[in-house]
Amino acid sequence: MRRSIAYIEMNLKKDLNANEIADHIGYSVYHFCRVFSMVQGVPPMDFVRKKRLNQARRELLLGRKVIDIALEFGFETASGFSKAFRKEFGYSPTVYIAKINNFSTSQSASSTGGFQMNPMITSKPAFKVAGYGIRTNIASGYTKDIAAYWDTYIGENLENKMYTQLNPPAHGEVGICIPSSDDGNIIYLFGVIVEDYAKVTPDMMTWEVPGAKYAVFTTPPVDNMDSASSYDADPLSTAVKATWKYIFEEWFPSSDYAYDESKLDFEFYDERCHGLKDAVMDIYVPIK
Numbered sequence: 117m118r119r120s121i122a123y124i125e126m127n128l129k130k131d132l133n134a135n136e137i138a139d140h141i142g143y144s145v146y147h148f149c150r151v152f153s154m155v156q157g158v159p160p161m162d163f164v165r166k167k168r169l170n171q172a173r174r175e176l177l178l179g180r181k182v183i184d185i186a187l188e189f190g191f192e193t194a195s196g197f198s199k200a201f202r203k204e205f206g207y208s209p210t211v212y213i214a215k216i217n218n219f220s221t222s223q224s225a226s227s228t229g230g231f232q233m234n235p236m237i238t239s240k241p242a243f244k245v246a247g248y249g250i251r252t253n254i255a256s257g258y259t260k261d262i263a264a265y266w267d268t269y270i271g272e273n274l275e276n277k278m279y280t281q282l283n284p285p286a287h288g289e290v291g292i293c294i295p296s297s298d299d300g301n302i303i304y305l306f307g308v309i310v311e312d313y314a315k316v317t318p319d320m321m322t323w324e325v326p327g328a329k330y331a332v333f334t335t336p337p338v339d340n341m342d343s344a345s346s347y348d349a350d351p352l353s354t355a356v357k358a359t360w361k362y363i364f365e366e367w368f369p370s371s372d373y374a375y376d377e378s379k380l381d382f383e384f385y386d387e388r389c390h391g392l393k394d395a396v397m398d399i400y401v402p403i404k
Contacts, residue, residue, distance in 0.1 A: 247307020
């Protein structure tokens with residue numbers, strides 16, 4: 117088994133088949149496939165496909181084109197690769213890129229520190245969001261993290277203006293990425309939940325988030341008091357990044373759910389995250 121797996125891993129980008137692997141380790145294809153399936157729990161070529169997709173998922177983090185990765189790992193088309201990727205992981209390559217591409221790969225940003233993350237499963241009806249935002253592209257190094265947008269903004273206090281103008285029924289900000297084209301362009305909207313758009317001014321953006329079933333993740337608590345003014349050292353920012361990474365690299369692959377790409381995920385920030393000790397926020401991920 118060790119020799120066959122080593123051979124598979126060394127030849128993932130080649131046109132592998134069960135006969136070739138069996139020949140390499142000196143067994144009949146029948147005996148090899150039978151034993152491999154019993155030991156690994158999947159047939160050899162299913163194992164190869166899973167290995168290829170896992171390696172391809174790592175390649176996506178390098179900013180390479182989906183079609184290039186697809187062809188490199190033996191898929192004839194980008195759509196075929198995307199379909200296999202979605203079947204294996206529960207979400208498409210573009211969704212994975214959008215959530216993970218700009219996240220740090222350091223230990224501090226890739227680990228939730230052993231904090232147990234058991235999401236709450238809930239359904240939420242459609243709701244309206246109004247606020248301010250920017251247009252950007254997921255391939256150009258955008259960040260989903262709210263601190264990057266808000267802390268680097270130079271100008272009037274848009275957060276105060278938003279609350280004063282819109283007078284939302286409850287406190288809490290929504291950070292949401294909205295696809296605006298097929299080539300990776302997005303709108304990043306930071307706003308509040310409103311009952312209607314009657315008080316919206318021309319410089320604001322609006323969006324109605326469709327009703328969906330969500331897995332709601334609360335980030336690990338952090339002490340955000342000393343570094344609230346420094347984005348680079350912001351522990352809440354790091355916790356948000358680590359949680360997104362955990363959701364897509366650990367929770368989805370081991371859960372019974374798939375990412376619902378017909379809906380929108382969003383981040384929710386309320387009093388629990390505003391410069392307090394044990395600061396936390398929630399991430400709403402649409403599931404099916």
